[in-house]
Amino acid sequence: MTRKFFVGGNWKMNGDKESIDGIIAFLNQSAACGDVDVVVAPPTIYITYVKERLRAGIEVAAQNSYKVAKGAFTGEISPAMLKDLGLKWVILGHSERRHVFGEKDDLIADKAVHAIESGLDVIYCIGEKLEEREAGQTKEVNFRQLQAIVDKNLDWNHVVIAYEPVWAIGTGKTASPEQAQEVHGWIREYLREKVSDKVSNETRIIYGGSVTAENAAELAKKPDIDGFLVGGASLKPDFVKIICARS
Numbered sequence: 001m002t003r004k005f006f007v008g009g010n011w012k013m014n015g016d017k018e019s020i021d022g023i024i025a026f027l028n029q030s031a032a033c034g035d036v037d038v039v040v041a042p043p044t045i046y047i048t049y050v051k052e053r054l055r056a057g058i059e060v061a062a063q064n065s066y067k068v069a070k071g072a073f074t075g076e077i078s079p080a081m082l083k084d085l086g087l088k089w090v091i092l093g094h095s096e097r098r099h100v101f102g103e104k105d106d107l108i109a110d111k112a113v114h115a116i117e118s119g120l121d122v123i124y125c126i127g128e129k130l131e132e133r134e135a136g137q138t139k140e141v142n143f144r145q146l147q148a149i150v151d152k153n154l155d156w157n158h159v160v161i162a163y164e165p166v167w168a169i170g171t172g173k174t175a176s177p178e179q180a181q182e183v184h185g186w187i188r189e190y191l192r193e194k195v196s197d198k199v200s201n202e203t204r205i206i207y208g209g210s211v212t213a214e215n216a217a218e219l220a221k222k223p224d225i226d227g228f229l230v231g232g233a234s235l236k237p238d239f240v241k242i243i244c245a246r247s
């Protein structure tokens with residue numbers, strides 16, 4: 001089973017029109033390399049600006065969406081609105097949503113169900129904190145976060161799992177290829193046990209946390225690492241090297 005390599009760029013709350021023009025320039029000038037899904041997630045307010053300027057073949061994602069289509073939810077956006085703008089992807093459950101904004105498994109799972117029902121594909125993020133890893137709870141924490149969507153019986157054709165250990169995000173402390181592969185392997189086995197062989201074999205599990213042009217190729221060699229979700233390095237021309245890490 002070959003799973004198509006997937007590289008996402010999560011810009012988080014970074015960028016202005018000038019710096020975004022620079023990112024769009026290096027993305028648009030990059031030569032296509034191999035069979036890779038490339039998706040970038042700008043801050044919500046710049047989604048249209050980016051989408052209108054990016055070349056075909058690079059998708060735009062939202063960094064979040066709410067669990068219903070419309071209503072009195074000040075500050076939120078819905079999957080229906082993203083679809084209306086022609087978007088295909090949304091990131092849900094990012095560790096900053098979980099730990100800075102206090103989002104819990106139940107809410108994130110409801111958002112995932114609603115996004116998929118609305119026609120979006122979901123990059124569903126999971127990952128343990130440093131103290132959880134040190135307490136030997138890595139498996140338990142990741143499985144709990146995964147179980148939240150397993151319970152929902154959703155259409156797995158529309159899910160990419162992003163394993164992002166919180167201790168590796170924005171810290172420069174990348175998981176070693178062995179550490180990342182170990183957890184990716186556990187996630188795949190969990191999907192096999194709790195969902196199906198097909199879902200386990202076909203679902204892409206991507207890694208995020210201090211991915212750079214320097215460490216991407218080694219990580220990409222691991223059998224269960226199907227791509228990356230990149231933060232800081234997705235704002236720089238090096239992102240193109242990460243897109244090509246498996247080529």
Ligand SMILES: O=C(CO)COP(=O)(O)O
Nearest residue numbers: 010169170209210231232
């Ligand atoms: O959170 C991340 C991507 O969603 C990873 O961020 P960094 O690549 O900056 O560590």
